[in-house]
Amino acid sequence: MKLYNTLTRKKEEFQPMGEIVKMYVCGVTTNDKPHIGHAMSYIIFDVLHRYLKFMGLSVKRVQNFTDIDDKIIDRANMDSTDSTTVSERNISAYFNVMDKLNIMRADVYPRATTEIVEIIEMITNLISKGNAYESGGSVYFSVSTDQNYGRLSNRNVDEMLNSTRFEKDENKQNFADFVLWKAAKPNEPFWESPWGKGRPGWHIECSAMALHHLGSQIDIHGGGQDLVFPHHENEISQSETASGTEPFSQFWIHNGLVEMSGTKMSKSIGNVLNIEKALENYSSDAIRLWVLQSHYRSPLLLDEELIAAAETSLGRIRQAANISSNFLEGEKDTSVFFDRFKKAMDDDLGTPSAIACVFDVCREIFRRRDSGKKVESLVIVLREFLEILGFTLELPKHSSDLSEEDIEKLINQRHAARLEKRFEDADKLREELTSAGVRISDEGGITKWTRF
RNA sequence: GGCGACGUGGCCAAGUGGCUAAGGCGAAGGUCUGCAAAACCUUUAUUCGCGGGUUCGAAUCCCGCCGUCGCCUCCA
Structure with a gap:
């Protein structure tokens, strides 16, 4: 690497x-x-x-x-x-x-x-x-x-002298010296040392x-x-x-x-977003995806719309990671994806390319499911990638999480409404489920549901 | 002033000499559906800040210009 x-x-x-x-x-x-x-x-x-x-x-x-x-x-x-x-x-x-x-x-x-x-x-x-x-109860590095x-920072001390804008410290022998031990001022917490309290x-x-x-x-x-x-x-x-x-x-x-x-982002400008607050609105995975979709050495643009976009993208990932096809035939060789993922990560932690690979695995999983082919090995490799990248796959919280019984009940009610062609009632029930974090789909006369 | 990073589609963002310029979000059309949602398919950059140069070939290398940002004793 x-x-x-x-x-x-x-x-x-x-x-x-x-x-x-x-x-x-x-x-x-x-x-x-x-x-x-x-x-x-x-x-x-x-x-x-x-x-x-x-x-x-x-x-x-x-x-x-x-x-x-x-x-x-x-x-x-x-x-x-x-x-x-x-x-x-x-x-x-x-x-x-x-x-x-x-x-x-x-x-x-x-x-x-x-x-x-x-x-x-x-x-x-x-x-x-x-x-x-030691100087004046403090200790400085010379x-x-x-x-x-x-x-490391590619600068030399003489040039720094011309550009420095920090306050002078009379105790220092050289302006660039930095403090190792700070003498305590009155009413400050301190520890005993060979140079006094500090x-x-x-x-x-x-x-x-x-x-x-x-x-x-x-x-x-x-x-x-x-x-x-x-x-x-x-x-x-x-x-x-x-x-x-x-x-x-x-x-x-x-x-x-x-x-x-x-x-x-800096406290002096007042544009600080603390994590606690961010987690009220976005899932942990969404924040992680927002971070990892750009390269770690580049500046990261903080715009809540971008985290929200990441949240949407995660829906795809979560869904793909939870698919089981029940088909036995046509297992996919995953080595192409694996090599791509590894190559990306080996190149200075290239998470944006690695995540592009994750999305491509997701698409392949959906395609195969839709065409009746086995997906298990792809789901395994997808989950391995997600584990390496540290995603939890935890579902975001919804205001009202329904129990399984409640969900089945609502689906049955909707089913009845649909049979009687009371579609407005059926759609209301669907909206109720959606807002509680349950996505339903009518597939061949059967209504399937999943939390999202 | 010194050191450094960067400018790629509507937005975000990979790619840093050669197959069709990844991926996500968004948008448009289609398949499916009672209608949807999700998913899938198609479309959405003949072009990578601008101007020169090197090369058979440049988003990628070189020079110049324009613009943005960071550090230069608080900082993840």
Whole structure:
């Protein structure tokens, strides 16, 4: 399988270094409920995870929660509570929606606040090696001690100086240095450290956790494109100087960002759609299909009509996946579809082409059913594709879900009405069933029904 | 200003040197039906932002232009 590696800016053949694939995916900062951009990112890494498993590889995935930072403290102050409460609340919300989105759980979900020991250890190590320095109760990473700095994001420190627009920090030796340990201000939560009371800087936790849970070298490090600089650039620097080994990660995989009418979704613009709200109107599968129908490195256009269109498309898929033909003759060779699907996925996780293949399998299933041929092997291969892509095939909720008895009763009533040619009554009963999520069809004098 | 991505049918979106430019949504017609729904069949880009160039051959490579977006210390 080939994957686009941000580090080398090309597609490269993926081969894990050891027996298991070590995968670290940057998690969320727990200052708020997860939004649709998080859904995009984690759906994509979920599919990567599933596909690696399908290829026969074992995967150990670690995903962090940044459960202490400025925004969380601000939120806690706003809500007159503490940062732990805010974080716990949003971590619960995270698991709640991600489970609904059928995103496989990572093996470990370390939190910044539960890895303080490892973080302090790593910072101490960096200081002893001369890559970091204490200043005013904080500790900074000295960017000039790493000659490779800027490799991932393809920029150099001198050029950055001309374009920088961040506030000056008197404690820093160099403008590009970044904070590893932040001295606590009055009334802020803090942890004891060799440099006094404070808390971890943002970047260090991922390095410390990756080292702690996966080791000094990993296979895949993932996250949104907005993390390339400075977050991942800084992670590389601190990890590689601390461990003395490189590369920290073989592959750097970055997903594109959700855009709304040509603009990135962002809290400052106020165009954030949270997942909870999206799930009120659309099925988990529809959101997943909307994401996977465009390539993971491209920006994803957020337009509710597009998710609604995906919901419609899913009707086809669900229906095809539940067909059984009862015919014995004419089994179809599925290898053509299988090869096509695999070829698409092997080329940098080409889910749009893989999904095109899924729809073609669906069409073939319908065609064969309609012409009296066996479909079982196609249904099996379709379900396998859907499993790899992480679809649940769960039916969307309808306002009034009828029991089987109710459905049979209504169908019988309609049957009677049709016999007496009271078609208006019959059509009313049909509408009633439709709005309750039951689709009926009159086939050769028999009325068949199915939930949709 | 620096770095990067992108511009393909009504909408979304694959394809990145050579068979008929995938797939989804939408639209039109047909089959089926009391009428439908679903499904199936047919139609819906002689053309890939614009202008040059390379080549036997370009949506795909090169140059220029126009336009959109992201990152450049909050971010999935």
